Amino acid sequence: MILTLTLNPSLDRTIEIGSLTRGAVIRAAAAHLDPGGKGVNVSRALLANQVRSCAVVPFGGDEGRQLVALLSAEGIDMIPVPVAGATRSNVTLAEPDGTVTKVNEPGTALSPAELDTLGGAVLDAAQSADWVVASGSLPPGVPVDVYADLCRRFTAAGIQVAVDTSGPALVEAVAAGPTLVKPNREELAEATGTPIMCVGDVIAAAGKLRAMGARSVLTSLGADGALLMEDDQVWYGECPVEARRSSVGAGDAMLAGFLAAGARGTRALAEGLAWASAAVGLRGSRMPAPADIDRSAVRIGAPDPAQPLVSGG
Numbered sequence: 001m002i003l004t005l006t007l008n009p010s011l012d013r014t015i016e017i018g019s020l021t022r023g024a025v026i027r028a029a030a031a032h033l034d035p036g037g038k039g040v041n042v043s044r045a046l047l048a049n050q051v052r053s054c055a056v057v058p059f060g061g062d063e064g065r066q067l068v069a070l071l072s073a074e075g076i077d078m079i080p081v082p083v084a085g086a087t088r089s090n091v092t093l094a095e096p097d098g099t100v101t102k103v104n105e106p107g108t109a110l111s112p113a114e115l116d117t118l119g120g121a122v123l124d125a126a127q128s129a130d131w132v133v134a135s136g137s138l139p140p141g142v143p144v145d146v147y148a149d150l151c152r153r154f155t156a157a158g159i160q161v162a163v164d165t166s167g168p169a170l171v172e173a174v175a176a177g178p179t180l181v182k183p184n185r186e187e188l189a190e191a192t193g194t195p196i197m198c199v200g201d202v203i204a205a206a207g208k209l210r211a212m213g214a215r216s217v218l219t220s221l222g223a224d225g226a227l228l229m230e231d232d233q234v235w236y237g238e239c240p241v242e243a244r245r246s247s248v249g250a251g252d253a254m255l256a257g258f259l260a261a262g263a264r265g266t267r268a269l270a271e272g273l274a275w276a277s278a279a280v281g282l283r284g285s286r287m288p289a290p291a292d293i294d295r296s297a298v299r300i301g302a303p304d305p306a307q308p309l310v311s312g313g
């Protein structure tokens with residue numbers, strides 16, 4: 001069972017527009033509402049592919065009740081923890097060519113007592129977990145070492161921990177020795193203080209994260225694919241997308257696919273890439289089901305350090 005913790009979940013509203021013009025009144029073509037937050041999405045993707053998962057999720061206010069209702073409707077196995085502050089809403093403006101502009105709210109603070117309750121829920125549920133996935137940003141006021149603390153507890157108890165977060169929380173977590181981290185290009189550059197312009201830069205920075213404490217590093221590189229570094233091995237892979245609709249949730253789908261396929265080596269990397277590409281082809285932050293996933297376009301090989309990265313970072 002894969003247990004996910006999302007301290008800062010969201011209602012994800014995706015608004016489809018023709019094109020983005022600052023300062024204009026934009027008439028939207030359509031809008032979608034999805035339950036969101038990184039760990040929530042990992043659990044959604046796993047459920048859609050019949051892999052057992054449970055999501056620990058704080059929820060508050062009308063938005064929080066709506067989040068829980070949407071997750072229940074999807075059939076997610078979850079531990080919803082009521083909190084005082086309202087769950088945030090994140091907005092994505094999606095253009096027809098697949099370009100997305102995201103506005104993520106900071107979320108509302110969790111009190112120390114609420115954080116203790118959430119930590120207790122994770123510790124209890126982790127008894128029957130193979131993996132604990134700690135994902136997403138921290139709401140205001142939450143100590144930056146919260147994921148690091150979980151890493152230390154679980155790795156000491158022999159439970160594997162994956163972390164997907166950003167900024168100081170990622171740096172702290174890496175030092176606590178997680179089994180796996182999944183930064184994107186920007187997060188990797190920020191955590192290591194190095195600009196990342198080519199595949200060689202990714203290899204150097206991922207090596208730095210391993211030297212800082214992470215066991216395996218799965219770096220997602222947007223349209224450039226992904227690079228996996230574990231032990232002394234490095235693989236690079238990509239999986240082109242025919243029709244891009246929304247990349248929101250693609251990183252979460254990648255982590256879910258990677259974990260579902262055993263979280264090691266080329267098979268897991270290929271599965272992560274296939275799930276991520278499928279997510280990019282779906283509207284909003286919909287997670288791919290088996291019928292959406294096409295493994296035939298995945299290419300895995302040795303990385304070429306000189307290869308420049310073309311997608312944003």
Ligand SMILES: Nc1ncnc2c1ncn2[C@@H]1O[C@H](COP(=O)(O)OP(=O)(O)O)[C@@H](O)[C@H]1O
Nearest residue numbers: 184220221222223225226241247250251273276
């Ligand atoms: N434009 C794209 N074309 C093909 N694959 C993509 C594209 N955007 C994202 N992906 C896939 O989704 C994965 C995660 O996307 P990325 O933007 O790196 O992560 P995150 O969503 O965490 O920021 C990438 O590694 C890649 O496999």
Ligand SMILES: O=P(O)(O)OC[C@H]1O[C@](O)(COP(=O)(O)O)[C@@H](O)[C@@H]1O
Nearest residue numbers: 036037038090136137249250251252
């Ligand atoms: O916690 P953060 O970093 O604000 O991110 C939350 C957002 O990320 C998502 O989980 C999508 O993540 P990815 O695009 O990185 O896979 C959205 O559902 C959510 O709105």
